Amino acid sequence: MGKYEDFLKLAANDLKIARLILNSANDELMQNSAAYNCEQAVEKIMKGLIVNAGGVAGVSHNITQLSKDLDDLGVQYPEWIHEKDDDISSWATTIRYNANFKADHDEIETVIGFTQEWLDAINR
Secondary structure, X not given: OOHHHHXXXXXXXXXXXXXHHHHHOOOHHHHHHHHHHHHHHHHXXXXXXXXXXXXXXXXXXXXXXXXXXXXXXXXXXXXHHXXXXXXXXXXXXXXXXXXXXXOOHHHHHHHHHHHHHHHHHXXX
């Protein structure tokens, strides 16, 4: 299995974890953990696409920057990424260091669904 496939496999696992946590979350910190895993899935799909296009994935958690990297490589990705990039990026960083941060349950659920659809389309 190549690095591209690894990224997609890990992204699928992150989505499963996000869904499990969100469906069983009984407090805001657990809900934030679901958001974090959802962000990780988005990030890994993007990095997989970057690698697949011959780019370097790097270590950034910034979804906006990863979008720019994909644009530079001419790789297509869903428009909703631009609409939600700041929120999704905050799920990777703010959540881990701010116990008062609260990710929105419905937003997490929406992004999980969008991400699953995106991953399914890539894997077809």
